[in-house]
Amino acid sequence: MGHRFVLILCFVLLASFAIAPAPAAAQQSCDSLASLKIPNATITSATAIDPPQDLVIHIPGLPGYPGIPASDLHVTVPFCRVIAFSAPTSDSHISFEVWLPLAASWNGKFEAVGNGGFIGQIGYVDLAAALKRGYATAGSDTGHASGNDESWALGHPEKLVDWSYRAVHEMTVDSKLIVKAFSGSAPKLSYWKGCSTGGKQGLTEAHRYPDEYDGIIAGAPANYITHLQAGSEYASWVALKDGSSGAGYIPREKLAVIHTAALAACDAKDGVADGVIDEPRRCHFDPKTIECKGADTPTCLTAPQVETVRQIYAGAKFADGKQIFPGFEPGSETLWGGMISGPEPFSIGTGFFKYMVFEDPNWDFRTFNVDRDTRIADKKLGALVNAIDPDLKEFKARGGKIIMYHGWADWGIAPGNSINYYESVVGAMGGEARTGDFLRLFMVPGMGHCRGGAGPDTFDSLGALEQWREHATPPAQIIASHSTSGKVDTTRPLCPYPQAAIYKGTGDTHDAANFACGNPTW
Protein backbone atom coordinates (compact mmCIF):
# COMPACT_ATOMS: atom_id res chain seq x y z
CA MET A 1 0.00 0.00 0.00
CA GLY A 2 2.88 2.33 0.86
CA HIS A 3 4.37 1.75 -2.56
CA ARG A 4 1.09 2.46 -4.25
CA PHE A 5 0.72 5.72 -2.37
CA VAL A 6 4.24 6.73 -3.36
CA LEU A 7 3.50 5.84 -6.97
CA ILE A 8 0.34 7.93 -6.98
CA LEU A 9 2.25 10.78 -5.39
CA CYS A 10 4.89 10.44 -8.10
CA PHE A 11 2.25 10.65 -10.81
CA VAL A 12 0.76 13.73 -9.21
CA LEU A 13 4.19 15.31 -8.99
CA LEU A 14 5.05 14.34 -12.53
CA ALA A 15 1.74 15.72 -13.77
CA SER A 16 2.35 18.99 -11.98
CA PHE A 17 5.78 19.28 -13.58
CA ALA A 18 4.34 18.45 -16.95
CA ILE A 19 1.89 21.32 -16.81
CA ALA A 20 4.28 23.74 -15.13
CA PRO A 21 5.62 26.41 -17.45
CA ALA A 22 9.00 25.61 -18.97
CA PRO A 23 11.91 27.25 -17.15
CA ALA A 24 12.97 30.55 -18.58
CA ALA A 25 15.47 30.07 -21.37
CA ALA A 26 17.51 33.09 -20.46
CA GLN A 27 21.12 32.51 -19.53
CA GLN A 28 21.87 32.56 -15.81
CA SER A 29 25.05 33.44 -13.99
CA CYS A 30 27.03 30.58 -12.52
CA ASP A 31 26.33 31.63 -8.96
CA SER A 32 22.60 31.86 -9.52
CA LEU A 33 22.46 28.17 -10.49
CA ALA A 34 22.76 27.39 -6.79
CA SER A 35 19.10 28.31 -6.40
CA LEU A 36 17.91 26.35 -9.43
CA LYS A 37 15.09 23.94 -8.52
CA ILE A 38 15.28 20.45 -10.00
CA PRO A 39 12.92 17.57 -9.11
CA ASN A 40 14.58 15.09 -6.69
CA ALA A 41 17.87 16.97 -6.88
CA THR A 42 19.72 19.52 -4.79
CA ILE A 43 22.41 21.83 -6.05
CA THR A 44 25.04 22.04 -3.35
CA SER A 45 27.16 24.73 -4.96
CA ALA A 46 27.75 26.58 -8.21
CA THR A 47 31.12 28.25 -8.46
CA ALA A 48 32.80 30.18 -11.24
CA ILE A 49 36.35 28.88 -11.68
CA ASP A 50 38.57 31.63 -13.06
CA PRO A 51 42.13 30.84 -14.07
CA PRO A 52 44.91 31.65 -13.50
CA GLN A 53 43.59 30.39 -10.20
CA ASP A 54 43.62 26.70 -11.19
CA LEU A 55 41.19 24.20 -9.83
CA VAL A 56 43.17 21.34 -8.32
CA ILE A 57 41.32 18.10 -7.64
CA HIS A 58 43.03 15.24 -5.89
CA ILE A 59 42.29 11.95 -7.65
CA PRO A 60 42.78 9.05 -5.25
CA GLY A 61 43.50 6.61 -8.09
CA LEU A 62 41.39 3.55 -8.77
CA PRO A 63 41.66 0.90 -6.07
CA GLY A 64 41.78 -2.54 -7.64
CA TYR A 65 42.94 -1.10 -10.95
CA PRO A 66 46.72 -1.24 -11.16
CA GLY A 67 48.41 1.44 -13.18
CA ILE A 68 46.13 4.27 -12.13
CA PRO A 69 47.96 6.00 -9.29
CA ALA A 70 46.71 8.90 -7.23
CA SER A 71 47.28 12.25 -8.87
CA ASP A 72 46.38 15.92 -8.75
CA LEU A 73 44.27 17.15 -11.62
CA HIS A 74 44.85 20.77 -12.63
CA VAL A 75 42.00 22.37 -14.53
CA THR A 76 43.14 25.48 -16.32
CA VAL A 77 40.03 26.35 -18.33
CA PRO A 78 37.51 28.86 -16.95
CA PHE A 79 34.17 27.22 -16.24
CA CYS A 80 31.17 27.04 -13.96
CA ARG A 81 31.41 24.12 -11.54
CA VAL A 82 28.10 22.78 -10.30
CA ILE A 83 28.10 20.22 -7.48
CA ALA A 84 24.79 18.49 -6.88
CA PHE A 85 23.11 15.32 -5.77
CA SER A 86 19.97 13.50 -6.75
CA ALA A 87 17.83 11.44 -4.41
CA PRO A 88 15.19 9.55 -6.41
CA THR A 89 14.57 7.25 -3.39
CA SER A 90 14.98 7.73 0.34
CA ASP A 91 18.12 5.59 0.26
CA SER A 92 19.61 7.34 -2.78
CA HIS A 93 22.36 9.91 -2.77
CA ILE A 94 23.72 10.28 -6.28
CA SER A 95 26.47 12.87 -6.26
CA PHE A 96 27.23 14.45 -9.60
CA GLU A 97 29.04 17.43 -11.02
CA VAL A 98 28.28 19.47 -14.10
CA TRP A 99 31.10 21.51 -15.60
CA LEU A 100 29.88 24.29 -17.84
CA PRO A 101 32.19 26.09 -20.25
CA LEU A 102 31.68 29.82 -20.56
CA ALA A 103 29.45 30.88 -23.43
CA ALA A 104 32.29 31.86 -25.76
CA SER A 105 33.99 28.47 -25.51
CA TRP A 106 30.92 26.18 -25.41
CA ASN A 107 30.54 24.00 -28.51
CA GLY A 108 26.81 23.68 -27.88
CA LYS A 109 27.09 20.01 -26.93
CA PHE A 110 27.03 17.84 -23.82
CA GLU A 111 29.31 14.94 -22.98
CA ALA A 112 28.74 12.77 -19.94
CA VAL A 113 31.46 10.51 -18.60
CA GLY A 114 31.33 7.11 -16.96
CA ASN A 115 32.82 5.21 -14.05
CA GLY A 116 35.10 2.30 -13.23
CA GLY A 117 34.26 -0.90 -11.38
CA PHE A 118 31.91 -0.40 -8.48
CA ILE A 119 33.82 2.65 -7.32
CA GLY A 120 31.85 5.68 -6.17
CA GLN A 121 34.13 8.20 -7.81
CA ILE A 122 33.33 10.94 -10.32
CA GLY A 123 35.47 10.71 -13.46
CA TYR A 124 37.22 14.05 -13.01
CA VAL A 125 39.97 13.37 -15.53
CA ASP A 126 37.36 12.74 -18.22
CA LEU A 127 35.38 15.81 -17.15
CA ALA A 128 38.48 17.97 -17.60
CA ALA A 129 39.15 16.46 -21.04
CA ALA A 130 35.56 17.12 -22.16
CA LEU A 131 35.65 20.67 -20.86
CA LYS A 132 38.87 21.35 -22.73
CA ARG A 133 37.12 20.37 -25.96
CA GLY A 134 34.34 22.83 -25.33
CA TYR A 135 31.75 20.38 -24.02
CA ALA A 136 29.40 20.94 -21.14
CA THR A 137 30.11 17.78 -19.19
CA ALA A 138 28.88 15.76 -16.24
CA GLY A 139 29.80 12.72 -14.20
CA SER A 140 28.30 10.96 -11.19
CA ASP A 141 29.56 8.73 -8.39
CA THR A 142 26.89 6.14 -9.38
CA GLY A 143 25.06 6.66 -6.10
CA HIS A 144 27.63 5.87 -3.44
CA ALA A 145 30.93 7.33 -2.34
CA SER A 146 33.14 4.41 -1.49
CA GLY A 147 35.92 2.26 -2.80
CA ASN A 148 35.94 -0.73 -5.01
CA ASP A 149 34.62 -3.37 -2.66
CA GLU A 150 30.90 -3.74 -3.03
CA SER A 151 30.05 -3.60 0.69
CA TRP A 152 28.08 -0.39 0.07
CA ALA A 153 25.38 -2.48 -1.58
CA LEU A 154 24.77 -4.69 1.45
CA GLY A 155 21.31 -3.89 2.77
CA HIS A 156 20.88 -1.11 0.20
CA PRO A 157 18.96 -2.52 -2.75
CA GLU A 158 18.05 0.96 -3.97
CA LYS A 159 21.73 1.89 -4.15
CA LEU A 160 22.28 -1.16 -6.33
CA VAL A 161 19.51 0.08 -8.63
CA ASP A 162 21.20 3.48 -8.68
CA TRP A 163 24.53 1.89 -9.62
CA SER A 164 22.88 -0.31 -12.25
CA TYR A 165 21.14 2.39 -14.28
CA ARG A 166 19.33 5.05 -12.27
CA ALA A 167 22.30 7.22 -11.29
CA VAL A 168 23.32 7.83 -14.91
CA HIS A 169 19.74 8.48 -15.94
CA GLU A 170 19.13 10.96 -13.13
CA MET A 171 22.45 12.68 -13.76
CA THR A 172 21.67 12.94 -17.46
CA VAL A 173 18.23 14.46 -17.03
CA ASP A 174 19.36 16.86 -14.31
CA SER A 175 22.55 17.89 -16.08
CA LYS A 176 20.69 18.81 -19.24
CA LEU A 177 18.38 21.04 -17.18
CA ILE A 178 21.41 22.70 -15.62
CA VAL A 179 23.06 23.20 -19.02
CA LYS A 180 19.88 24.78 -20.30
CA ALA A 181 19.52 27.07 -17.31
CA PHE A 182 23.12 28.24 -17.61
CA SER A 183 23.35 28.70 -21.34
CA GLY A 184 19.77 29.42 -22.29
CA SER A 185 19.52 26.45 -24.62
CA ALA A 186 19.55 22.69 -24.34
CA PRO A 187 22.60 20.89 -25.74
CA LYS A 188 22.14 20.29 -29.46
CA LEU A 189 23.82 16.89 -29.15
CA SER A 190 24.64 14.67 -26.19
CA TYR A 191 27.39 12.07 -26.07
CA TRP A 192 28.36 9.40 -23.58
CA LYS A 193 31.96 8.34 -23.03
CA GLY A 194 33.01 5.58 -20.70
CA CYS A 195 35.11 2.47 -20.35
CA SER A 196 34.60 -0.69 -18.28
CA THR A 197 31.61 0.13 -16.05
CA GLY A 198 31.42 3.31 -18.14
CA GLY A 199 31.06 1.15 -21.26
CA LYS A 200 28.24 -0.79 -19.65
CA GLN A 201 26.59 2.48 -18.63
CA GLY A 202 26.66 3.61 -22.26
CA LEU A 203 25.08 0.41 -23.54
CA THR A 204 22.51 0.58 -20.74
CA GLU A 205 21.54 4.07 -21.87
CA ALA A 206 21.33 2.99 -25.52
CA HIS A 207 18.83 0.31 -24.66
CA ARG A 208 16.98 1.65 -21.63
CA TYR A 209 16.89 5.38 -22.40
CA PRO A 210 17.51 5.54 -26.16
CA ASP A 211 16.59 9.22 -26.43
CA GLU A 212 19.14 10.52 -23.91
CA TYR A 213 22.31 10.26 -25.99
CA ASP A 214 23.03 10.84 -29.67
CA GLY A 215 26.35 9.06 -29.60
CA ILE A 216 27.98 6.60 -27.23
CA ILE A 217 31.55 5.48 -26.71
CA ALA A 218 31.50 2.16 -24.90
CA GLY A 219 35.00 0.95 -24.11
CA ALA A 220 35.61 -2.56 -22.75
CA PRO A 221 32.02 -2.67 -21.52
CA ALA A 222 31.31 -4.52 -18.28
CA ASN A 223 27.87 -5.14 -19.72
CA TYR A 224 27.45 -8.80 -18.75
CA ILE A 225 28.04 -8.20 -15.05
CA THR A 226 26.84 -11.52 -13.67
CA HIS A 227 28.94 -13.55 -16.09
CA LEU A 228 31.88 -11.14 -16.01
CA GLN A 229 32.13 -11.43 -12.23
CA ALA A 230 31.71 -15.19 -12.47
CA GLY A 231 34.55 -15.23 -14.99
CA SER A 232 36.78 -13.12 -12.74
CA GLU A 233 36.00 -15.19 -9.69
CA TYR A 234 36.59 -18.37 -11.64
CA ALA A 235 40.06 -17.20 -12.72
CA SER A 236 40.96 -16.30 -9.13
CA TRP A 237 39.46 -19.52 -7.80
CA VAL A 238 41.32 -21.70 -10.32
CA ALA A 239 44.66 -20.26 -9.28
CA LEU A 240 44.10 -19.54 -5.60
CA LYS A 241 41.62 -22.09 -4.28
CA ASP A 242 44.42 -23.91 -2.42
CA GLY A 243 46.22 -20.71 -1.50
CA SER A 244 49.60 -19.51 -2.67
CA SER A 245 51.14 -22.81 -1.63
CA GLY A 246 48.71 -24.78 -3.79
CA ALA A 247 50.09 -26.83 -6.67
CA GLY A 248 48.28 -24.80 -9.34
CA TYR A 249 49.27 -21.39 -8.00
CA ILE A 250 51.32 -19.27 -10.39
CA PRO A 251 53.70 -16.73 -8.86
CA ARG A 252 53.87 -13.36 -10.60
CA GLU A 253 57.43 -14.00 -11.76
CA LYS A 254 56.23 -16.80 -14.01
CA LEU A 255 53.68 -14.64 -15.85
CA ALA A 256 56.47 -13.16 -17.97
CA VAL A 257 57.66 -16.68 -18.80
CA ILE A 258 54.21 -17.64 -20.07
CA HIS A 259 53.95 -14.36 -21.97
CA THR A 260 57.30 -14.83 -23.68
CA ALA A 261 56.30 -18.33 -24.77
CA ALA A 262 52.92 -17.10 -26.08
CA LEU A 263 54.67 -14.37 -28.09
CA ALA A 264 57.16 -16.85 -29.47
CA ALA A 265 54.26 -19.00 -30.68
CA CYS A 266 52.03 -16.26 -32.09
CA ASP A 267 53.46 -12.74 -32.33
CA ALA A 268 54.78 -13.02 -35.90
CA LYS A 269 51.63 -14.72 -37.23
CA ASP A 270 50.08 -11.30 -37.92
CA GLY A 271 53.01 -10.40 -40.17
CA VAL A 272 54.83 -8.17 -37.70
CA ALA A 273 57.04 -9.44 -34.87
CA ASP A 274 56.45 -6.49 -32.55
CA GLY A 275 55.62 -8.03 -29.19
CA VAL A 276 51.88 -7.77 -29.87
CA ILE A 277 49.54 -10.59 -30.89
CA ASP A 278 47.08 -8.80 -33.17
CA GLU A 279 44.51 -11.59 -33.42
CA PRO A 280 44.94 -13.73 -30.31
CA ARG A 281 42.01 -15.98 -31.13
CA ARG A 282 44.08 -17.27 -34.03
CA CYS A 283 46.86 -18.07 -31.56
CA HIS A 284 46.82 -21.67 -30.40
CA PHE A 285 49.53 -21.50 -27.80
CA ASP A 286 49.57 -24.49 -25.46
CA PRO A 287 51.33 -23.80 -22.13
CA LYS A 288 52.31 -27.48 -22.05
CA THR A 289 55.17 -26.47 -24.36
CA ILE A 290 56.85 -24.85 -21.34
CA GLU A 291 56.10 -27.62 -18.87
CA CYS A 292 59.09 -28.47 -16.68
CA LYS A 293 61.03 -31.47 -17.93
CA GLY A 294 62.26 -32.27 -14.46
CA ALA A 295 62.23 -30.23 -11.28
CA ASP A 296 60.28 -26.96 -11.01
CA THR A 297 62.39 -23.97 -12.05
CA PRO A 298 61.53 -20.26 -12.50
CA THR A 299 61.44 -20.69 -16.30
CA CYS A 300 58.97 -23.57 -16.64
CA LEU A 301 55.50 -24.55 -15.45
CA THR A 302 54.65 -27.57 -13.33
CA ALA A 303 51.88 -29.82 -14.65
CA PRO A 304 49.26 -28.28 -12.28
CA GLN A 305 50.39 -24.78 -13.36
CA VAL A 306 49.97 -25.78 -17.01
CA GLU A 307 46.42 -26.80 -16.14
CA THR A 308 45.77 -23.45 -14.41
CA VAL A 309 46.92 -21.50 -17.47
CA ARG A 310 44.82 -23.65 -19.78
CA GLN A 311 41.76 -22.89 -17.63
CA ILE A 312 42.49 -19.15 -17.63
CA TYR A 313 42.63 -19.15 -21.44
CA ALA A 314 39.52 -21.36 -21.66
CA GLY A 315 37.42 -19.12 -19.38
CA ALA A 316 34.47 -19.95 -17.17
CA LYS A 317 32.00 -22.59 -18.33
CA PHE A 318 28.81 -24.16 -17.07
CA ALA A 319 28.94 -27.84 -16.14
CA ASP A 320 27.56 -28.73 -19.57
CA GLY A 321 30.49 -26.97 -21.25
CA LYS A 322 28.57 -23.87 -22.33
CA GLN A 323 30.74 -20.76 -22.05
CA ILE A 324 29.84 -18.43 -19.19
CA PHE A 325 32.48 -15.84 -19.98
CA PRO A 326 35.40 -15.93 -22.40
CA GLY A 327 38.90 -16.51 -21.09
CA PHE A 328 41.80 -14.09 -21.21
CA GLU A 329 43.73 -14.05 -24.47
CA PRO A 330 47.30 -15.04 -25.28
CA GLY A 331 49.38 -11.89 -25.01
CA SER A 332 47.74 -10.61 -21.82
CA GLU A 333 49.65 -12.83 -19.34
CA THR A 334 51.90 -10.21 -17.75
CA LEU A 335 48.76 -8.34 -16.68
CA TRP A 336 47.15 -11.29 -14.87
CA GLY A 337 48.82 -10.68 -11.50
CA GLY A 338 45.91 -9.00 -9.71
CA MET A 339 43.49 -11.62 -10.96
CA ILE A 340 45.37 -14.84 -10.23
CA SER A 341 48.62 -14.30 -8.33
CA GLY A 342 46.99 -13.03 -5.17
CA PRO A 343 47.46 -13.51 -2.34
CA GLU A 344 43.78 -12.51 -2.35
CA PRO A 345 41.32 -13.21 -5.19
CA PHE A 346 40.37 -10.28 -7.45
CA SER A 347 38.46 -7.91 -5.20
CA ILE A 348 35.72 -6.92 -7.64
CA GLY A 349 34.60 -10.46 -8.44
CA THR A 350 34.76 -11.56 -4.82
CA GLY A 351 32.91 -8.47 -3.61
CA PHE A 352 30.16 -9.08 -6.15
CA PHE A 353 29.43 -12.57 -4.84
CA LYS A 354 29.98 -11.63 -1.21
CA TYR A 355 27.89 -8.48 -0.99
CA MET A 356 25.50 -8.60 -3.92
CA VAL A 357 24.81 -12.25 -4.73
CA PHE A 358 25.02 -13.94 -1.32
CA GLU A 359 24.76 -10.82 0.86
CA ASP A 360 27.16 -12.47 3.27
CA PRO A 361 30.31 -10.61 4.32
CA ASN A 362 31.74 -13.93 5.48
CA TRP A 363 31.32 -15.66 2.12
CA ASP A 364 34.50 -17.56 1.31
CA PHE A 365 35.63 -17.59 -2.34
CA ARG A 366 37.01 -21.09 -1.87
CA THR A 367 33.40 -22.32 -1.77
CA PHE A 368 32.82 -20.83 -5.25
CA ASN A 369 31.11 -23.17 -7.70
CA VAL A 370 31.09 -21.48 -11.08
CA ASP A 371 28.10 -23.39 -12.46
CA ARG A 372 25.86 -23.09 -9.42
CA ASP A 373 26.84 -19.58 -8.37
CA THR A 374 26.56 -18.07 -11.84
CA ARG A 375 23.00 -19.39 -12.04
CA ILE A 376 22.21 -17.89 -8.65
CA ALA A 377 23.66 -14.53 -9.73
CA ASP A 378 21.74 -14.57 -13.01
CA LYS A 379 18.44 -15.36 -11.32
CA LYS A 380 18.86 -12.81 -8.57
CA LEU A 381 20.53 -9.91 -10.34
CA GLY A 382 20.78 -10.53 -14.09
CA ALA A 383 17.78 -8.43 -15.11
CA LEU A 384 18.96 -5.53 -12.96
CA VAL A 385 22.70 -5.32 -13.49
CA ASN A 386 23.28 -6.71 -16.99
CA ALA A 387 23.15 -4.69 -20.21
CA ILE A 388 23.15 -7.49 -22.76
CA ASP A 389 19.96 -6.83 -24.70
CA PRO A 390 21.05 -6.58 -28.34
CA ASP A 391 17.92 -4.76 -29.52
CA LEU A 392 19.13 -1.21 -30.10
CA LYS A 393 16.58 -0.40 -32.81
CA GLU A 394 15.11 2.61 -31.05
CA PHE A 395 18.53 4.14 -30.44
CA LYS A 396 19.51 3.55 -34.05
CA ALA A 397 16.22 4.95 -35.36
CA ARG A 398 17.00 8.25 -33.64
CA GLY A 399 20.29 8.45 -35.52
CA GLY A 400 22.36 7.28 -32.57
CA LYS A 401 25.90 5.97 -33.15
CA ILE A 402 27.98 3.69 -30.94
CA ILE A 403 31.72 3.18 -30.99
CA MET A 404 32.80 0.18 -28.96
CA TYR A 405 36.43 -0.70 -28.34
CA HIS A 406 38.23 -3.38 -26.37
CA GLY A 407 41.88 -4.20 -25.74
CA TRP A 408 42.93 -7.66 -26.88
CA ALA A 409 45.23 -7.87 -23.84
CA ASP A 410 42.51 -6.83 -21.38
CA TRP A 411 43.20 -8.51 -18.03
CA GLY A 412 40.00 -7.29 -16.33
CA ILE A 413 37.25 -8.00 -18.85
CA ALA A 414 38.00 -10.71 -21.38
CA PRO A 415 37.81 -9.10 -24.84
CA GLY A 416 35.76 -11.93 -26.31
CA ASN A 417 32.81 -10.50 -24.37
CA SER A 418 32.68 -7.44 -26.61
CA ILE A 419 32.78 -9.64 -29.70
CA ASN A 420 29.97 -11.75 -28.28
CA TYR A 421 27.85 -8.66 -27.64
CA TYR A 422 28.67 -7.18 -31.05
CA GLU A 423 27.64 -10.41 -32.74
CA SER A 424 24.42 -10.55 -30.74
CA VAL A 425 23.62 -7.03 -31.98
CA VAL A 426 24.39 -8.08 -35.56
CA GLY A 427 21.89 -10.91 -35.05
CA ALA A 428 19.21 -8.68 -33.57
CA MET A 429 19.63 -5.83 -36.05
CA GLY A 430 19.52 -8.01 -39.15
CA GLY A 431 23.14 -8.36 -40.23
CA GLU A 432 26.50 -6.60 -40.34
CA ALA A 433 25.41 -3.88 -42.78
CA ARG A 434 22.49 -2.90 -40.56
CA THR A 435 24.80 -2.86 -37.56
CA GLY A 436 27.88 -1.19 -39.06
CA ASP A 437 25.82 1.88 -39.99
CA PHE A 438 25.33 2.70 -36.31
CA LEU A 439 27.60 0.51 -34.18
CA ARG A 440 31.23 -0.43 -34.79
CA LEU A 441 33.58 -2.39 -32.57
CA PHE A 442 37.31 -1.67 -32.62
CA MET A 443 39.53 -4.35 -31.11
CA VAL A 444 42.80 -2.86 -29.90
CA PRO A 445 45.82 -5.19 -30.22
CA GLY A 446 48.01 -5.35 -27.14
CA MET A 447 45.95 -2.89 -25.08
CA GLY A 448 45.12 -3.81 -21.50
CA HIS A 449 41.97 -2.86 -19.61
CA CYS A 450 40.87 0.45 -21.18
CA ARG A 451 44.48 1.60 -21.47
CA GLY A 452 48.08 0.54 -21.19
CA GLY A 453 49.80 -2.55 -22.53
CA ALA A 454 52.31 -3.14 -25.31
CA GLY A 455 50.07 -2.00 -28.16
CA PRO A 456 48.96 1.49 -29.26
CA ASP A 457 46.39 2.55 -26.65
CA THR A 458 45.81 6.26 -27.35
CA PHE A 459 43.16 7.23 -29.88
CA ASP A 460 40.50 9.88 -30.35
CA SER A 461 37.26 7.96 -30.06
CA LEU A 462 35.30 11.16 -29.46
CA GLY A 463 36.64 12.74 -32.64
CA ALA A 464 35.58 9.64 -34.56
CA LEU A 465 32.13 9.78 -32.98
CA GLU A 466 31.75 13.48 -33.84
CA GLN A 467 32.65 12.79 -37.47
CA TRP A 468 30.16 9.95 -37.62
CA ARG A 469 27.22 11.61 -35.88
CA GLU A 470 27.73 15.17 -37.10
CA HIS A 471 29.29 14.70 -40.53
CA ALA A 472 27.89 11.30 -41.57
CA THR A 473 31.41 9.91 -41.86
CA PRO A 474 31.55 6.46 -40.27
CA PRO A 475 34.94 5.48 -38.87
CA ALA A 476 36.59 3.24 -41.48
CA GLN A 477 39.59 3.21 -39.14
CA ILE A 478 40.82 5.05 -36.06
CA ILE A 479 44.51 5.84 -35.76
CA ALA A 480 45.99 4.81 -32.41
CA SER A 481 49.40 5.64 -31.03
CA HIS A 482 51.77 4.19 -28.47
CA SER A 483 54.14 6.41 -26.52
CA THR A 484 57.25 5.79 -24.49
CA SER A 485 58.18 8.51 -22.00
CA GLY A 486 55.64 10.84 -23.57
CA LYS A 487 56.99 10.41 -27.11
CA VAL A 488 54.96 8.63 -29.80
CA ASP A 489 56.92 5.63 -31.06
CA THR A 490 54.24 3.71 -32.97
CA THR A 491 51.01 4.49 -34.81
CA ARG A 492 48.60 1.87 -36.08
CA PRO A 493 45.07 1.88 -37.46
CA LEU A 494 42.34 0.31 -35.37
CA CYS A 495 39.82 -1.40 -37.62
CA PRO A 496 36.10 -2.11 -37.34
CA TYR A 497 35.64 -5.73 -36.31
CA PRO A 498 35.93 -8.26 -37.90
CA GLN A 499 38.59 -6.37 -39.85
CA ALA A 500 42.12 -6.03 -38.53
CA ALA A 501 45.10 -3.84 -39.46
CA ILE A 502 47.13 -5.71 -42.06
CA TYR A 503 50.74 -4.84 -42.83
CA LYS A 504 51.18 -3.90 -46.48
CA GLY A 505 54.49 -5.74 -46.55
CA THR A 506 56.85 -2.80 -46.95
CA GLY A 507 57.75 0.25 -44.93
CA ASP A 508 58.17 1.07 -41.26
CA THR A 509 56.00 -1.18 -39.11
CA HIS A 510 55.76 1.63 -36.55
CA ASP A 511 53.90 3.82 -39.05
CA ALA A 512 50.12 3.45 -39.48
CA ALA A 513 50.44 4.42 -43.15
CA ASN A 514 51.93 1.00 -43.87
CA PHE A 515 48.83 -0.85 -42.66
CA ALA A 516 45.35 -1.17 -44.11
CA CYS A 517 42.13 -2.46 -42.59
CA GLY A 518 41.09 -5.76 -44.09
CA ASN A 519 40.02 -9.27 -43.35
CA PRO A 520 42.96 -11.15 -41.91
CA THR A 521 44.01 -14.35 -43.61
CA TRP A 522 46.91 -15.21 -41.34
Ligand SMILES: [Ca+2]
Ligand atom coordinates in the same frame (compact mmCIF):
# COMPACT_ATOMS: atom_id res chain seq x y z
CA1 LIG B 1 52.63 -9.10 -33.93
